[in-house]
Amino acid sequence: MRAENLSLSYGSDPVINNLTLAINPGELTVLIGVNGCGKTSLLRALAGLHKPLSGTVFGAAQKQPQARRYDLAYLPQTLPERASLSVSELVLMGADAPNRWYPSRDTKERAKLALELLGMTTLADRACDTLSGGEYRRAALAACFAQGTPWLLLDEPCAGLDLHQSAVLMNGLSRWLKNDSKRGALVVLHDLNLCAQWADRCVLLNNGQIEADGDPETVLSSTALEDAYGQLQRFRHPQRDHLVVLGPQQ
Amino acid sequence: MKGISGIIGLIILGSVAQLWIGPNGFGWPADSFIAWQLRVPRLLLALGAGAGLAGCGLLLQVLLRNPLASPYTLGVGSASALGASVVMVAIPSASIGFGAWVGALLATALVLLLRRRAGLDNEALVLCGIAIALCASAGVLLLHYLADRATSSAMLRWTMGGLSSVGIWDGLTGVIPTVIGSLWLLWILPQLNLLQLGEDWAQSRGVAVEPLKASILVVVALWTGTLVAQAGPISFIGLIAPHMARRQFGYDLRRCAPATLGLGAGLLTCCDALARVVMAPAELPVGVLTALLGGPAFVALLLAKR
Numbered sequence: 092m093r094a095e096n097l098s099l100s101y102g103s104d105p106v107i108n109n110l111t112l113a114i115n116p117g118e119l120t121v122l123i124g125v126n127g128c129g130k131t132s133l134l135r136a137l138a139g140l141h142k143p144l145s146g147t148v149f150g151a152a153q154k155q156p157q158a159r160r161y162d163l164a165y166l167p168q169t170l171p172e173r174a175s176l177s178v179s180e181l182v183l184m185g186a187d188a189p190n191r192w193y194p195s196r197d198t199k200e201r202a203k204l205a206l207e208l209l210g211m212t213t214l215a216d217r218a219c220d221t222l223s224g225g226e227y228r229r230a231a232l233a234a235c236f237a238q239g240t241p242w243l244l245l246d247e248p249c250a251g252l253d254l255h256q257s258a259v260l261m262n263g264l265s266r267w268l269k270n271d272s273k274r275g276a277l278v279v280l281h282d283l284n285l286c287a288q289w290a291d292r293c294v295l296l297n298n299g300q301i302e303a304d305g306d307p308e309t310v311l312s313s314t315a316l317e318d319a320y321g322q323l324q325r326f327r328h329p330q331r332d333h334l335v336v337l338g339p340q341q
Numbered sequence: 342m343k344g345i346s347g348i349i350g351l352i353i354l355g356s357v358a359q360l361w362i363g364p365n366g367f368g369w370p371a372d373s374f375i376a377w378q379l380r381v382p383r384l385l386l387a388l389g390a391g392a393g394l395a396g397c398g399l400l401l402q403v404l405l406r407n408p409l410a411s412p413y414t415l416g417v418g419s420a421s422a423l424g425a426s427v428v429m430v431a432i433p434s435a436s437i438g439f440g441a442w443v444g445a446l447l448a449t450a451l452v453l454l455l456r457r458r459a460g461l462d463n464e465a466l467v468l469c470g471i472a473i474a475l476c477a478s479a480g481v482l483l484l485h486y487l488a489d490r491a492t493s494s495a496m497l498r499w500t501m502g503g504l505s506s507v508g509i510w511d512g513l514t515g516v517i518p519t520v521i522g523s524l525w526l527l528w529i530l531p532q533l534n535l536l537q538l539g540e541d542w543a544q545s546r547g548v549a550v551e552p553l554k555a556s557i558l559v560v561v562a563l564w565t566g567t568l569v570a571q572a573g574p575i576s577f578i579g580l581i582a583p584h585m586a587r588r589q590f591g592y593d594l595r596r597c598a599p600a601t602l603g604l605g606a607g608l609l610t611c612c613d614a615l616a617r618v619v620m621a622p623a624e625l626p627v628g629v630l631t632a633l634l635g636g637p638a639f640v641a642l643l644l645a646k647r
Contacts, residue, residue, distance in 0.1 A: 138545055160547030167545075171538035174592035181538075184593075185546035189532045192595060238546065 092137060092163070092242055092275070097146035099132045099299075106132045107299040109146070116241065116275040119268055121286045121307070123279075124296035125319055130279045131168055131246055133296070137277065138165040138244050151242065160189070163242035164235035168250065168279075170227065173220040178211060178230045181219055186237035198237065205236035209263040225256030232260060236267055243267075243276040249285060257282065261289045283336040287311055295319060311336055344589040348603040352388070355610025359384040362614055364622045382512030386504050387610040389515030390572040391582075395605020396519070396526050397561045397568075398579030399586075399598060403537045404557045405463045411580040412565040415466065415558075416473030418574040420448030421566060423477040425573075426484045426496045433492075437499065438570035445566030448473050453558055502573035502628025504613050514571045522564040523602055529553065534594045575628045577635025578609050584642055 093113035099106045106129040114120050114137075122130050135141035139152035139159055151162035176184070182205060187198045194202070206212045209229040219227055232248055248264070249257040268274050280286050286293055286307055293310040295303040302315040310316065311334050317323055321339035328335050360380050361367050370376045397412035405414065413419070424444020425437045432440075455461055455469055481500075485493045526533075532553055535543035544550045569575075586600035609627070612634065616625040 135541075138541075140541055140544060156544050156549050157547045160545065163545070165541065165545035167539065167541045169539075171542050174537070176592050180593055184531075184538070185535050185542070189535055189543075189547040190528075192531055 092150035092277075094133070094137060094143075094148045095146055097133075097136060097148060098144040099129065099136055099141060100144045101132075105144075105299060107136070110300060112294065112301060112304075114242070114275055114277050115292075117268070117272045118275055118291040119265060119289060120275070120277045120292045120294060121280050121290035122277060122294050122296060123281070123283060123286055123310075128296045128319070129299040130296055134165070134244050134246050134277065134279060138163060140165070157189070160185075160238065160240070162240055163244055164238040164240045166231055166235050166243070166245040166248055168246040170231050173222070173227060175218045175220050177216050177218055178206070178222070178233075179215040181230055182206060182215075182234045182237045185234060186239070198239075201239050202233070202237040205233040205267075208236060208266050209233050210259055225252045225260075228252060229256070229260055229263070232263065236263075241271070241273050241275065243274070243278075245276065245278040247279050247281065249280060249282060257285055261285055265289055283311060283316075287333045287336065288331075308334055344600065347589075348600060348607055351607030351611060352603060355387070355607055355614055356384055358614035359387060359610055362617055378508055382509050383504050383613070384610065385509075385512030386515035386572060387613045388606045389512075389517075389519040390504065390568045390575065391578055391609025392602040392606040393515070393519035393522060393564055393568045394575060394579040394609070395582035395586075395601045396522055396598070397565045398605075399583040399594075399601045400526065400533075400557050400561050401579075402583055403533050403594070404554055404561075405467060406537065406539075407463065407467060408584070409580070410467070411576070412561065413474070413574060413576070413579070415452050415470035415561075416448045416477060417445045417562060417565050418569065418576075419474040419477035419481070421445040421569040422496075422500050422574055423480045423484075425499050425570075426481050426488075429492055429496050429499070430484050430488045441573075442566045442570040444477070445569055446562055448477065449558060449562030449566075453555065456558075498626070499573055500628075501626035502575035502631075503624075503626050504572055504609075505624075511571065515568060518564050518567040519602075522560060525560060526598060526602075530594050530598055533598075537592070537594070573626075573628055575609065575631055577631045577639070578605050578612075581635050581639050581642070582608060584639070588642065588645075 095111050097110045098108055124130050132141055136143055136148055137152055151159045182202045183194045186202055187194045206215055209232060211229055211233055214226060219230060222230060228248060235243055248260055264276065268276060290307045293307040294301055295310050295315055297319040302319060303310040303313045312325060323339055324337040326335055361369060363370055394412050401410040401412065401414055402408055421441035421444040425441040428435045428437050428440030451473060452466065452469055456466060461469060485496060532548045535546050535548050540550050582605040583601045586597045586604050590596040590600045612631050613627045616627045616630045619625050
């Protein structure tokens with residue numbers, strides 16, 4: 092999946108300028124950047140939901156929605172309003188072709204596995220409108236897993252989650268990727284420490300352009316990060332072997 | 342199971358009441374003309390119009406993601422009243438139903454055109470519908486002002502809705518569009534299920550959202566227009582039946598939609614039977630009764646939800 096010389100805009104306001112990016116299978120690629128830098132627009136363009144101003148998106152976005160659904164699953168930043176659907180209904184809904192009334196046996200199996208990966212099996216029969224925010228995000232991610240696609244595009248899956256819920260979700264995502272080397276994911280995160288802990292590759296977006304791209308260690312210790320976020324404090328975690336980034340000092 | 346038997350019971354109760362209730366009491370009419378040319382067509386029209394209005398209400402609630410949407414949200418009801426009024430005032434020899442049908446279609450064509458040209462989102466579509474309804478209502482008022490007293494009275498009576506029908510064909514005009522519309526609704530249910538979770542959600546799961554939305558608007562216009570042409574703008578059924586069904590059967594439309602159709606048919610059939618007895622031997626316009634009962638019932642439903 093890749094975008095070449097991609098430019099996006101909302102009306103006359105440019106969001107992404109002449110950006111080129113390729114996402115590789117087998118990798119958890121994390122997209123970071125300040126609010127409004129174009130992360131969601133880029134994700135939507137890769138998902139075929141935002142028409143480019145210029146440039147090309149290669150891969151699933153070139154296909155019709157009916158065919159695209161077999162290539163990529165997309166988790167929007169704003170989740171559907173919580174209806175009184177059960178978790179398993181939400182996960183199964185859309186896990187199969189959209190003209191199927193009842194899911195196939197394979198789909199049910201995929202849905203079961205997705206719920207297991209995210210620790211949601213015991214909540215399968217709970218109504219979505221009775222779940223906590225974190226549980227609902229995990230249910231929505233399980234719906235993406237159940238789609239059975241090789242690619243995942245996740246827009247802020249950890250938004251509003253506590254440390255534990257975020258870790259459960261990222262752990263499930265990591266396990267999902269490891270189950271098949273052909274799978275790849277592009278995930279928008281705001282928590283740079285989650286990025287340091289879980290990403291295989293980190294892409295820093297600033298003003299609609301890629302400022303840094305590489306392994307998380309390199310990107311998170313680059314000066315480009317401070318150009319985007321301002322002054323930061325960084326140090327290495329004494330027990331775990333990864334970088335810890337603290338927010339800008341006022 | 343309890344919910345399904347309730348809906349079936351409601352339909353049976355309404356149907357029996359419709360067929361057996363007459364101006365001279367309760368009983369199967371001795372005259373076969375009354376039975377087969379008056380009561381059976383009226384029952385068919387009540388079943389078809391009730392299920393149809395409920396189905397259209399559900400479709401628009403899902404399309405607009407607005408629980409307050411009804412078949413008339415996009416101005417179809419007022420536009421059809423304007424169409425019918427124009428015919429009554431200007432072309433008395435023409436069919437009132439045809440005028441109403443043309444009015445409904447023109448309103449939807451206008452909504453579709455505005456949506457396509459201006460790229461309107463759901464909220465703007467609703468506002469656009471309100472604007473069309475206001476303009477059409479103003480047109481009806483103007484025609485009331487211009488018309489003589491008898492025509493004005495006929496126009497007013499038409500807007501109250503009614504299921505009086507003569508001949509089996511009148512009944513079938515309610516049933517045929519509803520059978521076709523319901524089959525289409527059942528066909529697209531899995532896609533509607535995804536659409537009610539959001540357009541991005543649906544599109545990334547294989548739904549061609551824009552063609553689906555356009556087809557819903559066209560189907561609702563044809564379906565509602567045909568029913569309103571025959572039965573007049575009957576209110577509340579299209580709003581309340583989807584809410585009642587959702588409350589009993591949940592948000593999964595594979596269960597909720599068939600229940601909505603059944604509830605709509607049962608509610609309108611019962612309301613029409615009641616409209617015939619409540620002021621007997623006179624007949625209360627069914628549209629008045631659905632509004633009278635529907636308003637408090639809707640509030641009760643909302644309070645019960647809390």
